[in-house]
Amino acid sequence: MEVRRELIELETEGDTDIVDFTAALQALVAESGIRVGQATAMVVGSTAALSTLEYEPGLVGHDVAAALEKLAPAAGRYAHEETWHDDNGHSHVRACLVGPSLALPIVDGTVPLGTWQQVVLLDFDTRPRQRTIVVTLVGD
Amino acid sequence: MEVRRELIELETEGDTDIVDFTAALQALVAESGIRVGQATAMVVGSTAALSTLEYEPGLVGHDVAAALEKLAPAAGRYAHEETWHDDNGHSHVRACLVGPSLALPIVDGTVPLGTWQQVVLLDFDTRPRQRTIVVTLVGD
Amino acid sequence: MEVRRELIELETEGDTDIVDFTAALQALVAESGIRVGQATAMVVGSTAALSTLEYEPGLVGHDVAAALEKLAPAAGRYAHEETWHDDNGHSHVRACLVGPSLALPIVDGTVPLGTWQQVVLLDFDTRPRQRTIVVTLVGD
Numbered sequence: 001m002e003v004r005r006e007l008i009e010l011e012t013e014g015d016t017d018i019v020d021f022t023a024a025l026q027a028l029v030a031e032s033g034i035r036v037g038q039a040t041a042m043v044v045g046s047t048a049a050l051s052t053l054e055y056e057p058g059l060v061g062h063d064v065a066a067a068l069e070k071l072a073p074a075a076g077r078y079a080h081e082e083t084w085h086d087d088n089g090h091s092h093v094r095a096c097l098v099g100p101s102l103a104l105p106i107v108d109g110t111v112p113l114g115t116w117q118q119v120v121l122l123d124f125d126t127r128p129r130q131r132t133i134v135v136t137l138v139g140d
Numbered sequence: 141m142e143v144r145r146e147l148i149e150l151e152t153e154g155d156t157d158i159v160d161f162t163a164a165l166q167a168l169v170a171e172s173g174i175r176v177g178q179a180t181a182m183v184v185g186s187t188a189a190l191s192t193l194e195y196e197p198g199l200v201g202h203d204v205a206a207a208l209e210k211l212a213p214a215a216g217r218y219a220h221e222e223t224w225h226d227d228n229g230h231s232h233v234r235a236c237l238v239g240p241s242l243a244l245p246i247v248d249g250t251v252p253l254g255t256w257q258q259v260v261l262l263d264f265d266t267r268p269r270q271r272t273i274v275v276t277l278v279g280d
Numbered sequence: 281m282e283v284r285r286e287l288i289e290l291e292t293e294g295d296t297d298i299v300d301f302t303a304a305l306q307a308l309v310a311e312s313g314i315r316v317g318q319a320t321a322m323v324v325g326s327t328a329a330l331s332t333l334e335y336e337p338g339l340v341g342h343d344v345a346a347a348l349e350k351l352a353p354a355a356g357r358y359a360h361e362e363t364w365h366d367d368n369g370h371s372h373v374r375a376c377l378v379g380p381s382l383a384l385p386i387v388d389g390t391v392p393l394g395t396w397q398q399v400v401l402l403d404f405d406t407r408p409r410q411r412t413i414v415v416t417l418v419g420d
Contacts, residue, residue, distance in 0.1 A: 001141045001281045003420045005316045005387045036145045038180045038276050040243070040318045040383040045394040046334040052240045054186040058219030059232050067212045067233045072347045079338030092339050093347045096378075098236075100332045100397070103180040103243030103320070103383030105276040107145045112274050114185040117240070134392050136318050136385040138278055138418055140143045141281045176285045178320045178416050180383070192380045194326040198359030199372050207352045207373045238376075243320040243383030245416040247285045252414050254325040257380070278418055280283045 001140055004032045008041075008133040012048075012123035015074075016065040016094075020055045021133065022118045026110060028135055035109045037139015042101040044132045047091040047125040049098035055118040064122070068094050074126075091124035098122060106139055141280055144172045148181075148273040152188075152263035155214075156205040156234075160195045161273065162258045166250060168275055175249045177279015182241040184272045187231035187265040189238035195258040204262070208234050214266075231264035238262060246279055281420055284312045288321075288413040292328075292403035295354075296345040296374075300335045301413065302398045306390060308415055315389050317419015322381040324412045327371040327405040329378035335398040344402070348374050354406075371404035378402060386419055 006028045010019050029039060043050055053059055071094070078089025102119065104111045113119065123129055146168045150159050169179060183190055193199055211234070218229025242259065244251045253259070263269055286308045290299050309319060323330055333339055351374070358369025382399065384391045393399070403409055 001143070003281070003316050005385065036143050036276060038178065038278055038318065038383075040385045042383075042385050042392075044392060044397065046332060046397040051236045052186060053236045054220075054232055056220065056223065058221070058223045058229070059236075062219040063212075063229055063233050064236055067237065071211060071351060072343075079342040080334075080336065081338070083336065083338045089338070089343055092334055093343050096331045096333045096339075096344055096400075097347065099239055099379055099382075101243075101383050102239075103178075103182075103241050103381075105145070105180045105182050105241075105274045107274060107276065112182075112184060117184065117186040120236075134385045134387060136316060136387065136419070138318055139276070141283070176283050176416060178318065178418055191376045192326060193376045194360075194372055196360065196363065198361070198363045198369070199376075202359040203352075203369055203373050204376055207377065211351060239379055241383075242379075243318075243322075243381050245285065245320045245322050245414045247414060247416065252322075252324060257324065257326040260376075279416070 004137040034139035039104045054116040094124040144277040154265045174279035179244040194256040234264040284417040294405045314419035319384045334396040374404040
């Protein structure tokens with residue numbers, strides 16, 4: 001049984017910038033030598049989230065953000081902002097509802113994603129950020 | 141320490157069809173012989189998601205879909221659809237926000253769900269689909 | 281390789297009461313002696329969820345609930361309630377969409393959260409509840 005810890009570092013633009021980190025994750029899985037097991041990925045920070053998405057310009061540049069704008073509009077009124085005099089109340093709410101982490105199976109030395117399914121970071125903050133995704137891998 | 145990989149295959153109707161796969165998952169956990177550990181389940185593809193839900197007709201047939209219809213309406217305008225000339229932009233958005241995977245504890249040889257808590261696949265695509273859920277199990 | 285199972289018991293007020301259980305979780309990780317691995321946490325029951333959030337009064341007491349009120353309003357009409365003659369249809373919908381579980385990496389004997397990132401239980405039920413979070417830990 002093998003256990004590994006790894007970091008993936010990404011630069012984002014903020015404002016629901018969605019970044020595909022599938023290649024970096026699959027490379028870590030391949031380098032670990034683990035054939036069957038589990039990968040856990042978590043973004044550090046409370047204004048970003050992880051999920052999977054077909055990484056194409058319509059969804060990435062418009063559709064996901066448009067849906068979240070209904071749920072937690074960027075220009076909405078947030079108690080968070082009144083207290084802290086900042087502008088990212090919607091970023092915190094969106095990140096909480098999408099979720100900070102992913103549990104992913106490893107089979108045959110890879111995460112068995114669909115062809116049109118990429119692993120993505122969604123950065124909801126209101127400015128460019130350097131993000132760290134912590135990944136641990138467990139398996140044989 | 142044991143590591144197992146398994147598949148659960150399901151047929152769905154699409155259009156936010158919600159399918160209970162608790163029995164299939166608990167059977168895999170029981171067959172593995174693992175008493176304490178973790179199960180990771182991920183649906184392959186970018187228009188479906190996993191979660192837990194009380195599996196009763198009101199929630200399954202109406203309430204969950206009604207909430208998601210507000211967030212990402214089926215008849216909405218999606219950049220995804222303009223590019224690809226298809227009709228499932230809302231399916232991708234819903235799947236990304238609910239999330240593709242579940243991390244589940246195994247205790248006493250079972251996933252300790254509540255009585256009214258079932259493990260479900262939510263298929264948001266616009267047509268019937270055959271779905272594969274990849275499950276890996278790690279533990280003692 | 282170590283495997284541990286633990287319980288965290290919490291009392292909540294319901295009505296989107298958000299409870300920070302970071303300290304309890306980090307204590308379990310520390311006591312396990314695991315330096316590198318994975319923690320899986322799942323709330324038992326279908327009207328609560330787990331995520332991470334900056335635990336400050338504006339987000340906790342107002343902003344997250346306000347966003348979910350748009351998606352699944354407490355006073356909305358739910359098929360669940362017509363069948364079961366209860367009042368928590370919105371609780372089930374919110375819990376399903378946020379999700380019941382978290383997969384968290386363990387690195388250097390801790391879950392490497394951000395400074396302003398806490399692990400939280402969101403209780404959407406309409407009355408005070410005693411909640412159980414099941415945690416399993418795997419690693420070296």
